[in-house]
Each structure stands twice: as C-alpha cells, then as structure tokens.
Amino acid sequence: MAYKTILAVLDTPQNARPITDYGIALADRFSAHLIGVHAETLAAVPLIAPMEIPDPSAVQILQDAAQKETAEVERIFRQQSSREGLSTEWRSFMSSAGYGCHSVMDTARSVDLIVASQSDPAHADHRADLETFLFDSGRPMLLVPYTMKVPQPVKRVMIAWNGSREAARATFDSMPFLKAADSVEVFCVDPGDRNSQTSETAGAEIAATLARHGINVTLTTREAHGVTTAAAIEDRLSEGSVDLLVMGGYGHSRWWEMLFGGVTRSVLDSMTALTLLSR
Numbered sequence: 001m002a003y004k005t006i007l008a009v010l011d012t013p014q015n016a017r018p019i020t021d022y023g024i025a026l027a028d029r030f031s032a033h034l035i036g037v038h039a040e041t042l043a044a045v046p047l048i049a050p051m052e053i054p055d056p057s058a059v060q061i062l063q064d065a066a067q068k069e070t071a072e073v074e075r076i077f078r079q080q081s082s083r084e085g086l087s088t089e090w091r092s093f094m095s096s097a098g099y100g101c102h103s104v105m106d107t108a109r110s111v112d113l114i115v116a117s118q119s120d121p122a123h124a125d126h127r128a129d130l131e132t133f134l135f136d137s138g139r140p141m142l143l144v145p146y147t148m149k150v151p152q153p154v155k156r157v158m159i160a161w162n163g164s165r166e167a168a169r170a171t172f173d174s175m176p177f178l179k180a181a182d183s184v185e186v187f188c189v190d191p192g193d194r195n196s197q198t199s200e201t202a203g204a205e206i207a208a209t210l211a212r213h214g215i216n217v218t219l220t221t222r223e224a225h226g227v228t229t230a231a232a233i234e235d236r237l238s239e240g241s242v243d244l245l246v247m248g249g250y251g252h253s254r255w256w257e258m259l260f261g262g263v264t265r266s267v268l269d270s271m272t273a274l275t276l277l278s279r
Helices: 013-030 056-080 102-108 130-136 165-173 175-180 204-212 229-239 254-260 263-270
Strands: 005-009 033-041 088-095 113-117 141-144 156-160 183-189 217-222 244-248 274-278
Touching: 005 013, 013 033, 013 056, 013 113, 013 141, 033 056, 033 102, 056 088, 088 102, 156 165, 156 229, 165 175, 165 204, 165 244, 165 274, 175 244, 183 204, 183 229, 204 217, 217 229, 229 244
Parallel strands: 005 033, 005 113, 033 088, 113 141, 156 183, 156 244, 183 217, 244 274
Antiparallel strands: 141 274
C-alpha cells in the first residue's frame, strides 16, 4: 500500500508554500499524483446602500480580493511543483460553503491522503475547515504544524492507541508511514479506564499485527495520574522526539467535542509534530 493521490489544502498564501513543499515531498516519496486545492468562501456583503441593497462596489472589492488571493496561491503551487517528472493538478473553487462545498468534498473523498496546515493563531484569515475535512471526507489527514516550514523525514512514529474504531482506522491509514519508519511506538494512556482493555493487554494485539507487517514496533502503557490524555500524549512526543503522531479523531460525538473540547481538539491546538488523523 502507498499513497498515490495526495491533496494539498492551500487555504492562504502564508501556508501555500510549506504545504506545497510537504505535498511534493510525499509525492516524490510515494510516486503519487499531487492535487493543489484552494477554495474561497463568498463573504457576506454588508448592507451599506439605501434600501438595504448591497453596494455593487463592495461586492466587486470582495470578489477582486478573493480572485487575487486565488491567483497568488495558484502561482505559488505551480512555481513550486513545476519540476520534471512530478504529476500535479490545480483546482480552485468559490462558493458560500468554502471548503465544505460539494465540489471540494468530492475531490477530498477521492484521494489517499489530505495534507493541511495546523491553524496559525497569528493569522485570522486561516479559513480551511479542518474539522469538516476530518469529519466529512472519510480520508486520513496529515496536519503540518504551522511552525514547521521545511519537510522533515518521518523516522519515529507514535500511535496514540485507545482501542477505538477511530484509532484503528488511523493506524491502518498510516501504514505507508509505519512501514517506512525506523521505529513505531504504540502508546496507551490509562488503559484500565476502558472495559475492553486491561493494563496488561492494552495495545498488544495491534502491536502484534503491525509486527507481522515487518514494522519495528514497541508497546508502552502509562497511567496519567490526573494528567489529561492530551497532555500525556504531548509529554511522550517530547520524550521520544517523535516525527509523526497517529491518532483517531473525535472519540466523542462531534457536538460534544465542539462544546467541551477533547483530545482531538487539544492536539489540533497544540501539536508540535506531524499528526495523521482519521475518522
């Protein structure tokens, strides 16, 4: 198994270059076809004219700004990916739903891997709805920390394993990375909290399955002792100098995550390593 079609989400000029570079690095590694995608959301036009009719000049200004940004992102993608032997494709969309529109989703659901940037709090114009991609696309998403500007090799991988459907999906979706890695760690936090697992057996079966694939895998369990699961994962990432974290997204229902947060949201906000998420 390998990733043969990769989608690079280029939602702003600020992250277009690093995400294109990551997409190119993965396309080179797996001999894959790379699709660059940019979607503009039609902004709500302020009602500033008499009789509450939108001012045509305001509409034109918004459209011009959107087209200018799309052109700049496309220029960056084409310039970075114009190397001999690389199979690439550019797609741009404009709709009221932005990255949640049917055309973008149709594209996303037909790829092997989505590559996107973690939201940068310094840029309020980061518009790609990563949660929509994760929840609705049905495809694995590789998130790149916004602080990581240059592609890094994936040598050490950590799987955040809790025995859930989401964790299983993420693990097998990441198989191309796992097979190429120098080492893979299955990491379980508070396994006794789940009835289906005990501290002695948590993660043992998935580790054995991965070993049968020829993967150099180890198993680690840890009691959180009052620390959140997200914090325990982050601590282990730092301890092990991990290059890639693999985890399932949204162990709770989506509305619960939106209202109260959770491991997925915490990781999205504070991630320091490449993170592959599946739902």
